[in-house]
Amino acid sequence: MFHQLEEQLRASFAQFLSANYGLEAQVVVEQPKQSSFGEFALPIAFSLARQLRKAPKAIAEELVAKMPAIPGVAALEVAGNGYINVRLQRGHYARALLSGSAAALNPAAGKVIVEHTNINPNKAAHIGHLRNSVLGDTFVRMLRSAGRRVEVQNYIDNTGVQVADVVVGFHYLEKKPVEEVKALIAQPKFDYYCWDLYARTSQHYTANPEAIQWRRDTLHAIEHGEGTLAEIGHLVADAIVERHIDTMWRLAIAYDVFPRESEILHLKFWAKAFEQLKERKAVYLVEEGKNQGCWVMAASHFREGASEAASDDDAKVIVRSNGTVTYVGKDIAYQMWKFGLLGLDFHYKPLRVYPDGHQAWVATDEPCDLPAPAFGGGAEVYNVIDSRQSYLQDVVVAGLRALGYDKQAEHSIHFSYEMVALSPRTCVELGIPLSEEDRKRPYVEVSGRKGLGVKADDLIDKLIEKARAEVDSRHPDKAEAERVRVATQIAIGALRYFLLKFTRNTVIAFDLQEALSFEGETGPYVQYAAVRARNILRKLEERGGALPDFSQLDEAALARQLQAEDFWQLLIAASKSGSALDSALSSGEPAAMARYAFQLAQAFNAFYHDYPILAEENPEKRTFLLWLAVYFKEQLERTLDQVLGIPVPDYM
RNA sequence: GGGACCGUAGCUCAGCUGGAUAGAGCAUCUGCCUUCUAAGCAGAGGGUCGCAGGUUCGAGUCCUGCCGGUCCUACCA
Numbered sequence: 001m002f003h004q005l006e007e008q009l010r011a012s013f014a015q016f017l018s019a020n021y022g023l024e025a026q027v028v029v030e031q032p033k034q035s036s037f038g039e040f041a042l043p044i045a046f047s048l049a050r051q052l053r054k055a056p057k058a059i060a061e062e063l064v065a066k067m068p069a070i071p072g073v074a075a076l077e078v079a080g081n082g083y084i085n086v087r088l089q090r091g092h093y094a095r096a097l098l099s100g101s102a103a104a105l106n107p108a109a110g111k112v113i114v115e116h117t118n119i120n121p122n123k124a125a126h127i128g129h130l131r132n133s134v135l136g137d138t139f140v141r142m143l144r145s146a147g148r149r150v151e152v153q154n155y156i157d158n159t160g161v162q163v164a165d166v167v168v169g170f171h172y173l174e175k176k177p178v179e180e181v182k183a184l185i186a187q188p189k190f191d192y193y194c195w196d197l198y199a200r201t202s203q204h205y206t207a208n209p210e211a212i213q214w215r216r217d218t219l220h221a222i223e224h225g226e227g228t229l230a231e232i233g234h235l236v237a238d239a240i241v242e243r244h245i246d247t248m249w250r251l252a253i254a255y256d257v258f259p260r261e262s263e264i265l266h267l268k269f270w271a272k273a274f275e276q277l278k279e280r281k282a283v284y285l286v287e288e289g290k291n292q293g294c295w296v297m298a299a300s301h302f303r304e305g306a307s308e309a310a311s312d313d314d315a316k317v318i319v320r321s322n323g324t325v326t327y328v329g330k331d332i333a334y335q336m337w338k339f340g341l342l343g344l345d346f347h348y349k350p351l352r353v354y355p356d357g358h359q360a361w362v363a364t365d366e367p368c369d370l371p372a373p374a375f376g377g378g379a380e381v382y383n384v385i386d387s388r389q390s391y392l393q394d395v396v397v398a399g400l401r402a403l404g405y406d407k408q409a410e411h412s413i414h415f416s417y418e419m420v421a422l423s424p425r426t427c428v429e430l431g432i433p434l435s436e437e438d439r440k441r442p443y444v445e446v447s448g449r450k451g452l453g454v455k456a457d458d459l460i461d462k463l464i465e466k467a468r469a470e471v472d473s474r475h476p477d478k479a480e481a482e483r484v485r486v487a488t489q490i491a492i493g494a495l496r497y498f499l500l501k502f503t504r505n506t507v508i509a510f511d512l513q514e515a516l517s518f519e520g521e522t523g524p525y526v527q528y529a530a531v532r533a534r535n536i537l538r539k540l541e542e543r544g545g546a547l548p549d550f551s552q553l554d555e556a557a558l559a560r561q562l563q564a565e566d567f568w569q570l571l572i573a574a575s576k577s578g579s580a581l582d583s584a585l586s587s588g589e590p591a592a593m594a595r596y597a598f599q600l601a602q603a604f605n606a607f608y609h610d611y612p613i614l615a616e617e618n619p620e621k622r623t624f625l626l627w628l629a630v631y632f633k634e635q636l637e638r639t640l641d642q643v644l645g646i647p648v649p650d651y652m
Numbered sequence: 653g654g655g656a657c658c659g660u661a662g663c664u665c666a667g668c669u670g671g672a673u674a675g676a677g678c679a680u681c682u683g684c685c686u687u688c689u690a691a692g693c694a695g696a697g698g699g700u701c702g703c704a705g706g707u708u709c710g711a712g713u714c715c716u717g718c719c720g721g722u723c724c725u726a727c728c729a
Contacts, residue, residue: 320727
């Protein structure tokens, strides 16, 4: 609604300027610094000052005087040195909201593919992985809320070095036969077991460099899919993927399809992509130098300013001299498949039915009887991958471009984000040893190899435990199962909000104390505002009342009530959810959406404190306040639950 | 060496394509629970927006240089 008016305003001014001054001006519509200035502010007079050679203030005054009436707008005012402030007709605006005459969504056509999570299936998920998943999942929810069709992919690197290292641990270090590994998999927390084993194997390599041969042998075995090593590799990877799915579902994060690296190889995705790359001369064979015998992509393809004659040594190796393909090479093939450019497809089998009935599929190399949806073939692709891999992502896009797929390269977006590190204080708390140097740093990087980090499940458990204590003390009369449910919802809210409140390119120095906080700018604060709105309505019912018929609030009544600035500001804030989604989406910042939710909650909390609705005796005002509470509740709940993936508890 | 990002209140961070008096949260201090739950509300203090130039009606925002910090620049991913 708010957004609609903004557009209308823009259009009206542009049209007026074009018709009366012959100017094709870009009309900027801002929101005033102070709400007392009105709902919109246009700095148009400033930009016209040069062209018209007149003082901005004079231009603004002239425009305001000549501008024909705009529906829904009460007044245009000149302020400051030449701002045009816009005030809306409050009753008219509220009536439109009440009767639900919202604009229909007009989403772009075409499927959006969002790839996120992508955790190496060799150990438990940690806090850094959570940032990826929460960002990706929230972005997916934002797109879907805007009406886009979205497919969520979680790519599994099940044949890589990291899986191989855990296999080395099982086979060479622990000398476990397949049966014992299977028994371990059946135990709970198999991902935690692998977390430690992976760290041990890494340490073993450091102490015994010759042991690296085990890794080579294992990688080779896994790639060919034969023998004990390969069998353990597949068992481990599949089992860990299941654990990751469990962990992410605790945060209401789900996937549609799991493409796997093993199928990229077995189904000849890479071979086909390689053919095309060679044909188009996107890659070439190096004759001499350090990259002798490798197929490489010239630096000029992916690096700004690199000259055509840049040396072979600067090029990116795509196929190693031993004939094996690098991860980037496989990623190019995968990216081509995502856009439907490869002419090949995976086979799929069902992997998991989520508790809500959603079916997730996994890629396989054998046909399956069950019909799977059509995956891949997206119009836009977002890869949620941390910023350290931007170089690799540039190479992937360069690959598409070199093949002549300019449009796809354009729509191939690296949705990058900075890493999650640990605050020194939290390291101490977790017993992680710090060097003198580390102590002075603002943060310490986590390391899977060293086994340093905060495991996702541990963090979620801690949050639930803390929320549980709060819920228990406030609601000792509620059934235990119910208290656990509410505590879990609060924990999810706290965690998701914490990971979303930072913009993407900010390094998060994870601080346990801060993450466990439920006060101030946190998920529980926002949830609490929604719960308060629910409490009002529940209390009304408990006292034998019922919601009045809001249609009796006509424009005049609404205008009367909305003379109160507090009410008007809350209504305006709540009606901005569509506008907030729009701008968060165009800037690609889920943090903006989280911030909006927080601001809306703040506005409501102040309102809640100042105006006891149920005690209101004036019938018109009471009806109006109840409507305001209901409208706020709807907007906030939609923003929390649908867009941010944060559940709203029944009570707190 | 080359590339990218960052530097805003004591701390952690917002600040959309340049716009009105630079904002939150935490921490500190002061008030407010017989009311729809205080996970809350109201208020106070706290800033040379790293430094120096430039662009213009106007710069935290754009350009250049410097200082400080981080990441990338693998036949790992």
